[in-house]
Amino acid sequence: MSVPYSGVRRGLQDWLPRLVLAPSFALVLIFVYGFIVWTAVLSMSKSRILPVYKWAGFDAYERLFSQPNWYMALKNLAIFGSLYITVCIALGLFLAILLDQKIRIEGVLRPIYLYPMALSFVVTGTAWKWFLNPGMGLQNTVRGWGFETFTFDWLVRPDMAIYTVAIAGIWQASGFVMAMFLAGLRGIDSEMLKAATVDGASTFTIYRRIVIPLLRPAFLSAVIVLAHMAIKSYDLVIALTGGGPGNATELPSTFMYSYTFTRSQMAVGSASAMIMLMGIAAIMVPYLYSELREDKR
Amino acid sequence: MRRFLLAGAAISAMATSTALAEESVEVLHWWTSGGEAAALGVLKENLAAKGVAWKDMPVAGGSGVQAMTALRARVTAGDPPTAVQMLGFDIKDWAEMGVLGNLDDLATEQGWDKVVPAALQDFSKFDGHWIAAPVNVHSTNWLWINKVALDKAGGKPPENIDEFFAMLDNFKEQGITPLAHGGQPWQDGTLWEALVLSEGGMDFYKKAVIEADPAALSGDTMRKVFDDLTKLRGYFDDSFSGRDWNLSSAMVIEGKAGAQQMGDWAKGEFLRAGKKPGADFVCIRFPGTQGDVLFNSDQFVMFDLGDAEKRDAQLKMAAAVEDPAFQVAFNTVKGSVPARTDVPDTEFDDCGKKGMKDLAEAATSGTLAGSLAHGHAQPSAVKEAIFDVVTQQLNGQITTDEALKRLPEAVAAAK
Numbered sequence: 050m051s052v053p054y055s056g057v058r059r060g061l062q063d064w065l066p067r068l069v070l071a072p073s074f075a076l077v078l079i080f081v082y083g084f085i086v087w088t089a090v091l092s093m094s095k096s097r098i099l100p101v102y103k104w105a106g107f108d109a110y111e112r113l114f115s116q117p118n119w120y121m122a123l124k125n126l127a128i129f130g131s132l133y134i135t136v137c138i139a140l141g142l143f144l145a146i147l148l149d150q151k152i153r154i155e156g157v158l159r160p161i162y163l164y165p166m167a168l169s170f171v172v173t174g175t176a177w178k179w180f181l182n183p184g185m186g187l188q189n190t191v192r193g194w195g196f197e198t199f200t201f202d203w204l205v206r207p208d209m210a211i212y213t214v215a216i217a218g219i220w221q222a223s224g225f226v227m228a229m230f231l232a233g234l235r236g237i238d239s240e241m242l243k244a245a246t247v248d249g250a251s252t253f254t255i256y257r258r259i260v261i262p263l264l265r266p267a268f269l270s271a272v273i274v275l276a277h278m279a280i281k282s283y284d285l286v287i288a289l290t291g292g293g294p295g296n297a298t299e300l301p302s303t304f305m306y307s308y309t310f311t312r313s314q315m316a317v318g319s320a321s322a323m324i325m326l327m328g329i330a331a332i333m334v335p336y337l338y339s340e341l342r343e344d345k346r
Numbered sequence: 347m348r349r350f351l352l353a354g355a356a357i358s359a360m361a362t363s364t365a366l367a368e369e370s371v372e373v374l375h376w377w378t379s380g381g382e383a384a385a386l387g388v389l390k391e392n393l394a395a396k397g398v399a400w401k402d403m404p405v406a407g408g409s410g411v412q413a414m415t416a417l418r419a420r421v422t423a424g425d426p427p428t429a430v431q432m433l434g435f436d437i438k439d440w441a442e443m444g445v446l447g448n449l450d451d452l453a454t455e456q457g458w459d460k461v462v463p464a465a466l467q468d469f470s471k472f473d474g475h476w477i478a479a480p481v482n483v484h485s486t487n488w489l490w491i492n493k494v495a496l497d498k499a500g501g502k503p504p505e506n507i508d509e510f511f512a513m514l515d516n517f518k519e520q521g522i523t524p525l526a527h528g529g530q531p532w533q534d535g536t537l538w539e540a541l542v543l544s545e546g547g548m549d550f551y552k553k554a555v556i557e558a559d560p561a562a563l564s565g566d567t568m569r570k571v572f573d574d575l576t577k578l579r580g581y582f583d584d585s586f587s588g589r590d591w592n593l594s595s596a597m598v599i600e601g602k603a604g605a606q607q608m609g610d611w612a613k614g615e616f617l618r619a620g621k622k623p624g625a626d627f628v629c630i631r632f633p634g635t636q637g638d639v640l641f642n643s644d645q646f647v648m649f650d651l652g653d654a655e656k657r658d659a660q661l662k663m664a665a666a667v668e669d670p671a672f673q674v675a676f677n678t679v680k681g682s683v684p685a686r687t688d689v690p691d692t693e694f695d696d697c698g699k700k701g702m703k704d705l706a707e708a709a710t711s712g713t714l715a716g717s718l719a720h721g722h723a724q725p726s727a728v729k730e731a732i733f734d735v736v737t738q739q740l741n742g743q744i745t746t747d748e749a750l751k752r753l754p755e756a757v758a759a760a761k
Binding site: 097112115116118178183205207290295307313 | 411414415418421422439440443529530531583584585586587588725726727730734737738740741742743752756759760
């Protein structure tokens with residue numbers, strides 16, 4: 050009697066994980082990988098206003114790379130992405146180290162730095178739009194205090210506007226990065242630091258040689274989170290500058306949306322989405338591969 | 347359980363029977379602001395009197411970009427709404443898809459051919475068949491001037507570009523922002539098309555914009571247009587980038603700015619602020635464009651739903667849209683003028699009367715053309731390609747020489 054029972058039980062134990070995972074696996078298969086394939090198909094079709102399935106080869110990709118807008122978007126992504134990732138990490142690490150000095154009001158300061166992350170990008174974008182608007186924001190206020198020549202009009206200058214997007218994005222995300230590093234710092238064995246102090250290492254050396262190398266997993270997480278946030282930034286740009294002045298703050302994401310949905314060039318929009326996907330894959334896959342393989346060793 | 351099922355069946359049976367008893371139209375539109383919604387209320391009541399219920403599907407967002415995105419989703423899902431508010435080339439694009447219904451019978455019965463201007467019919471008809479019921483005609487080549495500022499500058503509205511610049515110089519001396527402008531691509535495009543019309547006249551506009559002739563797009567007249575644009579840029583305030591058009595109108599209303607170039611929907615802002623045309627503000631055609639009208643027209647298209655009952659409701663709605671009483675009630679609120687030229691102008695204010703007179707004259711003399719910036723001259727891909735060049739030139743990202751070189755290239759690449 051006990052033999053068939055345990056057989057059923059073992060069978061269930063074998064199947065349960067698969068059963069539980071099956072719905073989410075199916076959903077991911079359809080809504081992530083299925084739609085990637087669909088986008089790839091659209092990018093090789095003649096789709097303009099609605100999806101049509103007439104083969105057009107690489108026509109959409111040729112059109113894409115003949116658009117000055119697209120190069121503008123790529124250039125802006127390079128500027129925005131590199132500033133966003135490096136400054137967020139530098140600032141987040143710096144704040145985390147300062148907060149880790151066993152100060153008394155840490156419990157008050159930590160949420161203050163974290164709160165911007167609780168705002169949506171639209172709120173951040175709109176608030177910074179008002180703050181940076183030369184007619185009513187910072188410039189106007191400082192001039193009102195009597196500094197008549199004070200000028201801060203990056204928001205309306207085509208050559209500087211992309212940096213205002215970076216400023217707003219960094220303001221929002223650096224507190225979050227700080228929390229990630231703070232968690233990493235708390236996980237470091239204090240005995241190791243004591244030993245280093247006994248050996249006569251200076252604080253700076255301890256951080257440079259011991260603490261920061263030990264934070265490597267936190268760096269990996271931060272880069273992954275920030276990189277995908279940089280590439281998918283859409284709402285921040287739309288709320289802050291609307292892609293302007295001119296097309297000075299166009300990003301691949303805004304390019305993709307406008308070509309697909311408002312310019313009736315669905316094939317070109319899909320092609321840009323495929324290029325974005327390839328870009329992410331080209332950066333992330335080797336990075337993840339090398340990092341995860343080292344973890345196993 | 348069984349009783350519950352029975353009750354459910356009874357309820358669903360009741361729901362079906364009420365649906366059968368009353369026809370309904372589901373209408374996708376973006377007229378969500380107070381005045382526009384009130385104007386639509388007139389249409390709803392007219393239809394209710396004929397036993398047609400109104401299912402509202404508003405998708406907010408000026409120029410209907412969001413509404414068109416919503417429509418795409420509905421049509422792709424195989425469930426199009428009954429009637430959709432639509433503009434210009436969007437109508438042609440959808441007609442090409444072969445998904446729109448035919449309104450020929452109703453149009454013949456009511457004689458739409460005679461009362462709707464021919465330039466409008468280009469968009470209401472596809473392959474010679476009526477597919478849309480035009481609601482109104484907006485026109486874009488207007489200039490709105492603050493009366494106080496104008497009086498200080500001599501009181502005479504400018505009639506050509508030189509007088510326009512002289513007036514703006516005077517506004518500058520008065521210490522106000524001479525020209526209120528919002529730096530969004532479609533607004534830059536609206537200003538650009540008014541300048542094209544002013545510098546080159548209607549023939550040049552048709553050649554450069556509607557035919558997209560490469561020589562006209564890069565010629566000397568176009569150079570003058572871009573030079574004017576650069577010059578006008580000097581009359582904007584610092585924070586014009588990305589500003590919505592109604593905030594620019596507010597600057598003129600409050601006297602912080604002297605003038606604004608904008609379509610006739612701006613009038614609604616002035617009227618809502620309690621301003622009187624002629625007394626508080628002056629409406630003129632953009633300097634150098636009197637006699638020419640660039641239009642855009644809201645129309646209702648009816649999707650082909652393959653159901654006789656729904657089609658009957660659609661025809662009732664189309665008839666109600668073309669009802670002269672509705673045309674007056676709607677357009678007096680909206681700031682536009684009726685799509686039918688046989689509607690009396692007694693209910694309209696001075697700017698509305700001028701708009702109706704200009705439209706009728708332009709329709710007979712052939713100086714009525716579709717507005718590029720509002721989707722009545724080129725498909726959206728070409729329109730946006732022109733916007734790209736214009737907005738970059740206006741913002742100083744590219745020089746005039748580059749703009750003249752890039753304009754024909756951008757148009758060719760978007761086709």
